[in-house]
Amino acid sequence: MTPSARTFDTAVMPHLHAAYNLARWLLRDDRSAEDAVQEAYLRAFRFFKDVRGDDVRPWLLGIVRNACHDWLRQNRHLDDQVEFDEVRDSDMAASAADTAYADPFVLLDHRDLAGRVNEAIAALAPAFREVIVLRELEEMSYDDIARVAGVPVGTVMSRLSRARALLRRSLHDDRPAALRERKA
Template sequence: MPHLVAAYNLARWLTRNAHDAEDVVQEAYLRAFKFFGTFRGGDCRPWLLTIVRNTCYTWMQQNRAAELKDNFDEAMESLESTTLNPEARLLAIVDHQRLRQALEALPVEFREVMVLRELEGLSYKEIADIADVPIGTVMSRLARARKRLQQGLLDNPHKEYPHEV
């Protein structure tokens, strides 16, 4: 089954639930099977991930519409990179569990660009195509997501994010 690992990983990160991810992957592969005619050749993975991503959004609209409205806390945007603790302790204290939680806590449109960039290693162009946004938006989303992760890792580990409630 081609690219199943990548498809499942994306679905799992977007739905944040193993069972839902399986459902979404099944649905996505069915769609891929139906719409194989729209595949224009080349690398199959971005095409398939686009279908997985769109299936996820459809699924969330039907089941968890509230999550799609989840936005970044605007206060976060004032956070300047220069105010980050410059100490290299970031490396030392990295707790994988906390990193996972911080990534999971990101709003879905930031989570998807992070997963596609950091876990799938896709280019800005490919991500822009999959998420159907301009490359500039991909870059700004990546920048904001990374700031948020850095902030999360340096913050009090017990801090709860508002949308995790």
């Protein structure tokens, strides 16, 4: 089915969550991410007739990426950005904490690990953070990530390998003493 045979809503709107997720990780601010996604969707709507192929997700996320980079270039002077905290801000985490039969130690371990993973991802350089988010959180293929980032597949693989190594090192070095002792 060609892009002209389908509507913008049915082809692009199902990827809104992925677009916001990528923007949130790149910009590290919920409101800025919302603005960037809105701008990206306006651009996507304008150029929707030019889409080639059936899979619009990489095309759309490339536009989101570019909108985020444009936003960062225009707003570098803003130092008051607030980082999104998955554990604190997630409805899922809140509902899990409310579960009466949940083991409090398991919940504590889960919250601690999720928080440390989010901090480790946020500390990555933007190029590494981008490939981790697209591969591990959005489950995109290497080819699609290459299309989104505008780099060769080999570069995606290299960045992903380095990002994973940095995450492993960060999570290992940052593990609280109480967890190291209990796991041993």
